[in-house]
Amino acid sequence: MPDILKRVDSPQDLKKLSLAEMNDLAQDIRQLLISSVAQCGGHLAANLGVVELTIALHYVFNTPQDKIIWDVGHQSYVHKILTGRKDSMSTLRQYGGMSGFPKSEESAHDAFDTGHSSTSISAAVGMALARDIKDQDYSVVAVMGDGALTGGMAYEALNHAGNEGTDITVILNDNEMSISKNVGAMSSYLNRLRTDPSYSRTKEEIESVLSKIPGIGPNIAKAAGRFKDSVKHLMVPGVWFEELGFTYIGPVNGHDLEQLTIVLNNVRTMKGPVLVHVITQKGRGYQPALNDPDLFHGIGPFDINTGKQPKKPLPSYTEIFGDYILDKAQEDSAVVAITAAMTSGTGLKRFARAYPERFFDVGICEQHAVTMAAGMAKAGLKPVVCIYSTFLQRAYDQILHDVALQNLPVIFAIDRAGLVGEDGPTHHGVFDLAYLRNIPNFTILAPGDENEFLDMLETAFTIKGPVAIRYPRGIGEGAKIHNERQILKIGKAQLINEGQDLAVLAVGRALGIAREFVNVMAGMGIQVELVNARFIKPLDQEMIISLSQRFKRLITIEDNCLEGGFGSAVLEVLADHKMECEVVRLGIPDEFIEQGRVDILFDYLDLTPEAIAETVFNNWPDLIPSQAWGLRKIGES
Ligand SMILES: Cc1ncc(C[n+]2csc(CCOP(=O)(O)OP(=O)(O)O)c2C)c(N)n1
Ligand SMILES: CC(=O)[C@@H](O)[C@H](O)COP(=O)(O)O
Numbered sequence: 066m067p068d069i070l071k072r073v074d075s076p077q078d079l080k081k082l083s084l085a086e087m088n089d090l091a092q093d094i095r096q097l098l099i100s101s102v103a104q105c106g107g108h109l110a111a112n113l114g115v116v117e118l119t120i121a122l123h124y125v126f127n128t129p130q131d132k133i134i135w136d137v138g139h140q141s142y143v144h145k146i147l148t149g150r151k152d153s154m155s156t157l158r159q160y161g162g163m164s165g166f167p168k169s170e171e172s173a174h175d176a177f178d179t180g181h182s183s184t185s186i187s188a189a190v191g192m193a194l195a196r197d198i199k200d201q202d203y204s205v206v207a208v209m210g211d212g213a214l215t216g217g218m219a220y221e222a223l224n225h226a227g228n229e230g231t232d233i234t235v236i237l238n239d240n241e242m243s244i245s246k247n248v249g250a251m252s253s254y255l256n257r258l259r260t261d262p263s264y265s266r267t268k269e270e271i272e273s274v275l276s277k278i279p280g281i282g283p284n285i286a287k288a289a290g291r292f293k294d295s296v297k298h299l300m301v302p303g304v305w306f307e308e309l310g311f312t313y314i315g316p317v318n319g320h321d322l323e324q325l326t327i328v329l330n331n332v333r334t335m336k337g338p339v340l341v342h343v344i345t346q347k348g349r350g351y352q353p354a355l356n357d358p359d360l361f362h363g364i365g366p367f368d369i370n371t372g373k374q375p376k377k378p379l380p381s382y383t384e385i386f387g388d389y390i391l392d393k394a395q396e397d398s399a400v401v402a403i404t405a406a407m408t409s410g411t412g413l414k415r416f417a418r419a420y421p422e423r424f425f426d427v428g429i430c431e432q433h434a435v436t437m438a439a440g441m442a443k444a445g446l447k448p449v450v451c452i453y454s455t456f457l458q459r460a461y462d463q464i465l466h467d468v469a470l471q472n473l474p475v476i477f478a479i480d481r482a483g484l485v486g487e488d489g490p491t492h493h494g495v496f497d498l499a500y501l502r503n504i505p506n507f508t509i510l511a512p513g514d515e516n517e518f519l520d521m522l523e524t525a526f527t528i529k530g531p532v533a534i535r536y537p538r539g540i541g542e543g544a545k546i547h548n549e550r551q552i553l554k555i556g557k558a559q560l561i562n563e564g565q566d567l568a569v570l571a572v573g574r575a576l577g578i579a580r581e582f583v584n585v586m587a588g589m590g591i592q593v594e595l596v597n598a599r600f601i602k603p604l605d606q607e608m609i610i611s612l613s614q615r616f617k618r619l620i621t622i623e624d625n626c627l628e629g630g631f632g633s634a635v636l637e638v639l640a641d642h643k644m645e646c647e648v649v650r651l652g653i654p655d656e657f658i659e660q661g662r663v664d665i666l667f668d669y670l671d672l673t674p675e676a677i678a679e680t681v682f683n684n685w686p687d688l689i690p691s692q693a694w695g696l697r698k699i700g701e702s
């Protein structure tokens with residue numbers, strides 16, 4: 066580990082460093098970031114961009130007494146390194162290792178848990194109001210990116226904070242990037258603040274503005290004076306923010322530690338809501354990340370020298386979707402694609418290039434995306450809303466009230482459904498079946514393999530109402546893609562394997578696990594009937610009833626939460642028809658699942674073929690054949 070970094074185990078150590086040493090520290094931290102993310106994967110580009118900003122924040126503020134809230138939290142690695150966790154960087158995002166997001170249970174310096182965007186100002190206002198009610202004394206700082214500022218919640222919070230006049234500091238970290246290039250009118254406004262000289266005030270104007278800040282002005286004015294001519298650029302009128310009741314300070318060079326520490330030192334003593342507009346460069350200090358900040362926003366392990374990643378052996382569900390939607394748009398001019406700031410993540414990059422007039426990146430605005438799609442559907446288009454399962458949670462009422470209630474034909478392509486792996490509990494998409502299947506008019510599907518996914522997409526375009534297709538992160542089952550598409554019969558499950566001893570109903574990614582389970586059982590002489598549910602809504606009631614009559618023992622498998630999920634839906638059918646049948650539901654239990662490789666998580670959840678066999682034998686010991694006695698846990702109650 067480089068020298069200066071060795072000496073920094075806490076923010077207190079940082080405060081002993083000279084400016085030159087802090088600049089050296091910044092370079093040491095960049096090295097650690099690059100080597101750790103190259104090994105573990107993670108959010109590299111954003112962290113490289115906030116190195117100096119994070120050093121300056123910890124130099125000026127005193128965590129954990131002062132609270133720093135990292136919006137989204139993907140850029141919190143530097144904060145973790147400076148707050149006693151540098152040695153844990155080798156475990157970043159691994160099972161049992163350090164989280165890639167702020168986590169209060171991991172450190173007292175992590176003031177608020179994040180992962181989803183645009184929450185930081187609301188949380189900061191809440192903490193600041195609590196502080197004031199309890200008559201306590203500490204600073205509350207929200208660090209938010211320009212991408213996060215496209216999210217509606219940020220505006221709700223700015224609106225409220227400006228009105229309350231609460232003492233909070235918002236650091237707007239503007240790097241002109243969301244994951245892809247940032248979008249929207251606010252982004253253009255920030256760009257004008259950054260670049261248009263007519264927005265810049267003269268030194269005298271700045272000092273006059275500063276001196277009007279009650280009780281604090283002279284301090285700031287003095288600090289500004291130290292910058293002589295360059296101070297002209299220190300404060301420009303961020304009129305929009307000022308109209309909302311914020312004191313706007315900026316643009317500030319986010320890589321100039323001297324300027325940052327002076328500005329933050331003064332901001333620290335200011336009253337009321339303050340917004341500091343900091344300009345940073347995403348990917349700074351690592352050429353491959355500078356060349357492709359989108360790729361290096363969130364990346365798997367890579368070669369440090371080349372920045373290259375190992376080639377994937379198979380196309381992912383996302384890529385298959387990207388190919389399909391491109392073809393579909395060519396075939397049907399009414400097809401439009403909508404993303405909420407996840408163009409590459411949802412496989413829409415080529416669509417965006419080929420059909421710019423039919424592609425809409427609305428920013429981190431899942432709610433707006435869904436209601437806008439409803440409007441488009443009402444007016445005759447065929448909108449496909451491409452949103453990760455976990456982020457679609459944001460738009461629940463819009464799905465229900467604006468789409469489903471009017472039975473509008475909006476197709477929801479729900480990527481990253483089920484366990485996503487290293488991003489962990491903030492990002493696992495394990496709730497969608499439960500939050501969607503109670504909404505009338507919906508058709509909900511989950512593919513068991515790549516061809517079925519394509520059939521489902523094709524089928525979705527024939528349905529005259531809202532459709533959700535949920536599919537997992539990463540590569541599929543490896544099925545060879547053929548060209549004949551079939552329109553699926555709505556609400557009909559698919560019999561995969563006939564058996565006599567036990568029936569399994571599986572859905573989506575769980576079908577792959579179930580297939581292997583059938584083989585494991587067959588190896589022990591137990592014949593399992595396997596059904597691919599295909600539809601979560603409408604359910605194939607006939608099939609479920611028939612299975613319950615024939616087998617009396619049924620297993621459901623899903624990678625969704627058990628409460629309210631697919632297995633619960635099966636139980637409802639059985640109860641409604643007064644069927645007597647023993648059902649074991651397998652899926653995600655009532656807990657937040659940690660980060661880690663998906664196979665490790667499935668193992669932890671006893672959702673491997675062998676573990677399922679053990680569960681079966683534990684529930685129904687009469688099924689245990691003599692050959693099965695080698696298996697872990699068998700016979701234990
Ligand atoms: C509600 C929600 N939607 C989408 C995302 C995915 N996401 C994570 S970071 C990010 C871009 C954030 O951009 P910005 O705030 O400017 O941070 P930067 O990476 O540029 O530092 C997006 C879209 C998310 N975390 N939460
Ligand atoms: C921080 C965040 O929300 C995204 O960057 C997310 O981590 C992307 O996930 P994927 O890697 O699955 O696209």
Ligand SMILES: [Mg+2]
Nearest residue numbers: 210211212242
């Ligand atoms: Mg940004």
